[in-house]
Amino acid sequence: MIMSGELVTSTKKTRISIMKSKDEALQKFLAFGVLIMLCILFGVLTGGSFLKIDNLLTIALQVTPYAILGFGLTFVLITGGTDLSAGSVIGFGGIVCAKAVTMGVSIPVAIIIGILAGIIAGLINGLFVTKLSVTPFIATLGTQFAFRGLTQLVGQGKPVSIQALGDEKIISVFRFIGGGTVFGRVPFPTIIMIITAIVLGIVLSKTGFGRRLYAVGSNEETARLSGINVIKTKLTAYIICGATASMAGILLAARLASAQSNAGQGYELEGIAAAVIGGTSVMGGEGGILGTVIGAFVMGVLRNGLNLLKVDAFVQMVIIGTIIVIGVWYDTARRKRQSI
Amino acid sequence: MKKVLSILLVCILIASMLAGCGGRGKESETGTGADKGNTSTGSTASDNTGGGGNKTIKIALVTKMVDSPYWQTVKRAAEEKAKELGNVEITHLGPPTEADIDKQVQIIETCINDDYDGIILAACDKDALVEPVRKAKQAGIPVVMIDSGISEPVYDAFLATNNVQAGAECAKLMAELIGGEGQVAIINFAAGTQTAVDRETGFTEEIKKNYKNIEIVGVQYCNSDPTVAANQATDFISAYPDLKGIWGANDQSAIGVAQAVTEQGKSDSIMVVGFDNSDDIKSGLKSGVIKGTAVQMPTVMGSEGVRIVVDIINGKAPANKDVDTGVTMVTTENMNDPKIQAILNQ
Numbered sequence: 001m002i003m004s005g006e007l008v009t010s011t012k013k014t015r016i017s018i019m020k021s022k023d024e025a026l027q028k029f030l031a032f033g034v035l036i037m038l039c040i041l042f043g044v045l046t047g048g049s050f051l052k053i054d055n056l057l058t059i060a061l062q063v064t065p066y067a068i069l070g071f072g073l074t075f076v077l078i079t080g081g082t083d084l085s086a087g088s089v090i091g092f093g094g095i096v097c098a099k100a101v102t103m104g105v106s107i108p109v110a111i112i113i114g115i116l117a118g119i120i121a122g123l124i125n126g127l128f129v130t131k132l133s134v135t136p137f138i139a140t141l142g143t144q145f146a147f148r149g150l151t152q153l154v155g156q157g158k159p160v161s162i163q164a165l166g167d168e169k170i171i172s173v174f175r176f177i178g179g180g181t182v183f184g185r186v187p188f189p190t191i192i193m194i195i196t197a198i199v200l201g202i203v204l205s206k207t208g209f210g211r212r213l214y215a216v217g218s219n220e221e222t223a224r225l226s227g228i229n230v231i232k233t234k235l236t237a238y239i240i241c242g243a244t245a246s247m248a249g250i251l252l253a254a255r256l257a258s259a260q261s262n263a264g265q266g267y268e269l270e271g272i273a274a275a276v277i278g279g280t281s282v283m284g285g286e287g288g289i290l291g292t293v294i295g296a297f298v299m300g301v302l303r304n305g306l307n308l309l310k311v312d313a314f315v316q317m318v319i320i321g322t323i324i325v326i327g328v329w330y331d332t333a334r335r336k337r338q339s340i
Numbered sequence: 341m342k343k344v345l346s347i348l349l350v351c352i353l354i355a356s357m358l359a360g361c362g363g364r365g366k367e368s369e370t371g372t373g374a375d376k377g378n379t380s381t382g383s384t385a386s387d388n389t390g391g392g393g394n395k396t397i398k399i400a401l402v403t404k405m406v407d408s409p410y411w412q413t414v415k416r417a418a419e420e421k422a423k424e425l426g427n428v429e430i431t432h433l434g435p436p437t438e439a440d441i442d443k444q445v446q447i448i449e450t451c452i453n454d455d456y457d458g459i460i461l462a463a464c465d466k467d468a469l470v471e472p473v474r475k476a477k478q479a480g481i482p483v484v485m486i487d488s489g490i491s492e493p494v495y496d497a498f499l500a501t502n503n504v505q506a507g508a509e510c511a512k513l514m515a516e517l518i519g520g521e522g523q524v525a526i527i528n529f530a531a532g533t534q535t536a537v538d539r540e541t542g543f544t545e546e547i548k549k550n551y552k553n554i555e556i557v558g559v560q561y562c563n564s565d566p567t568v569a570a571n572q573a574t575d576f577i578s579a580y581p582d583l584k585g586i587w588g589a590n591d592q593s594a595i596g597v598a599q600a601v602t603e604q605g606k607s608d609s610i611m612v613v614g615f616d617n618s619d620d621i622k623s624g625l626k627s628g629v630i631k632g633t634a635v636q637m638p639t640v641m642g643s644e645g646v647r648i649v650v651d652i653i654n655g656k657a658p659a660n661k662d663v664d665t666g667v668t669m670v671t672t673e674n675m676n677d678p679k680i681q682a683i684l685n686q
Contacts, residue, residue: 058578156407163619258566258595260566304578313531
């Protein structure tokens with residue numbers, strides 16, 4: 001009986017996944033096309049200064065925290081969930097890491113502690129969503145406040161300054177992690193972002209866990225009936241999200257050599273926007289890491305390009321907001337067309 | 341799922357109702373002192389009560405919260421002034437966080453019942469605190485506002501930083517640093533917040549009025565996020581290759597700007613002026629990336645607050661109702677002056 005059940009779902013799954021991969025490739029291609037178009041547009045409008053290598057590398061540095069956060073959110077979104085606490089976890093991971101350093105812990109250990117803080121935060125989110133069956137939106141809205149409160153507690157409402165330690169060696173190591181360059185001009189955090197993207201991309205597309213994630217997001221009941229441990233799968237997604245959020249937080253704190261207790265406020269929406277522009281569905285079951293990278297770059301290019309074009313700050317907000325809505329509208333329309 | 345959610349919502353509803361009742365209950369049984377947990381311990385300053393032979397003047401210092409270093413500085417300055425005057429006793433009270441407006445209202449009501457002789461108040465909310473202040477005044481208790489005022493001028497005096505003036509001071513320093521000409525950008529910390537608007541207005545008006553050769557190329561709003569400020573400053577630097585200076589209108593903005601200028605290797609050619617003071621700002625001044633910052637004077641708020649309350653009790657009305665406590669421009673040049681050091685470490 002189990003055998004036949006597995007057989008049925010596996011054939012169904014392959015059919016779904018073939019359909020999906022074609023569809024997703026289209027969305028990714030479109031997002032990529034939009035990105036290239038934006039680059040050409042800004043390149044022309046700024047008389048080439050946008051396309052200077054230095055500016056492109058600046059954009060890469062600017063989008064890095066949003067992209068890394070977006071990777072984790074992609075996992076959660078694929079399960080059909082969401083994580084509104086991710087921005088708070090950025091602050092939490094960063095401040096825990098910085099606090100550890102100011103207390104004399106060595107840098108690598110402090111970074112591990114910071115990431116562990118994020119993992120625990122993710123675990124808590126995951127437990128609320130799975131074991132206690134609280135709607136992800138509500139659960140993570142609550143933990144958004146709770147983790148921000150914890151962050152403020154650790155910092156006593158103030159930034160935890162690594163700069164104030166006055167130890168040039170520690171400061172320079174952190175500044176390198178957060179904003180240093182390798183191979184001449186490539187920002188180091190961007191290298192970390194690329195490595196994270198490759199690792200998580202492989203996890204998502206080439207492992208059993210990745211396939212289970214899509215199955216849970218497409219249809220939780222079917223996934224459960226076909227023997228997938230839904231709770232474990234979802235829990236892992238939230239833990240990955242917590243880990244990436246705290247990674248982003250550590251990079252932000254490292255760049256300034258100071259962890260702000262309000263770091264990451266509102267970043268969860270940037271991360272979700274990056275994922276959605278890149279073709280991840282907020283309804284679950286669809287999405288990928290490469291798409292999120294492209295989505296993050298679309299947002300970053302827009303911001304940088306509009307700044308270079310000297311567009312008024314308030315007008316920029318209107319433009320960026322409109323583009324996000326258009327992106328999501330297009331995605332929904334495409335899905336509707338397909339289901340017909 | 342739906343059932344769990346609805347149960348959860350009902351629980352929240354009941355909890356909030358209970359909390360509401362609890363609050364009201366507490367209010368009606370005031371008279372025994374404000375919430376014990378929020379009274380900072382050992383804040384009674386003077387024990388030489390018999391010194392002057394006069395009756396001890398009891399002043400309540402009610403701040404937006406108790407634990408933050410900023411308010412502790414205010415409290416210390418108030419206590420020092422109290423000691424100097426001799427027969428004054430300061431009690432520091434405040435809600436747990438700035439958002440607990442109801443708690444602060446209760447605290448003021450308790451102060452009225454507790455026969456305090458004077459109140460120094462930093463309002464959590466400009467509207468909600470109007471009534472309590474009016475009540476205190478009706479009970480014959482002088483009220484001096486510090487830092488954050490209320491929407492109706494029912495108080496005796498208001499001591500605060502005039503942010504328009506402070507913004508203008510930053511503009512003057514910036515103009516001096518860049519030699520009176522060139523392009524300048526602004527990273528403000530919020531759009532539409534009164535403090536932020538005032539600072540920006542002060543800065544831009546001063547430049548427009550007195551420095552015709554300085555052009556303000558743009559304003560960006562970083563929401564007090566230094567990383568965002570750094571990104572915006574970097575983009576300003578890319579967009580305006582001849583940029584001479586960037587002003588960060590609060591501490592987080594300034595830190596972000598300093599970071600961007602350092603990363604771009606422009607700390608010698610682009611002048612960074614900040615606002616406020618923090619460990620990171622101090623490091624920035626020390627390393628020379630931040631050329632100057634406007635430091636507010638919480639000590640003046642504390643000590644002048646006490647002086648004015650005591651004056652009113654002794655029948656001397658304050659000369660001006662609104663008092664600008666001013667800012668001190670701390671620069672890389674004057675920062676080692678002991679007087680400035682004291683302000684920087686206040």
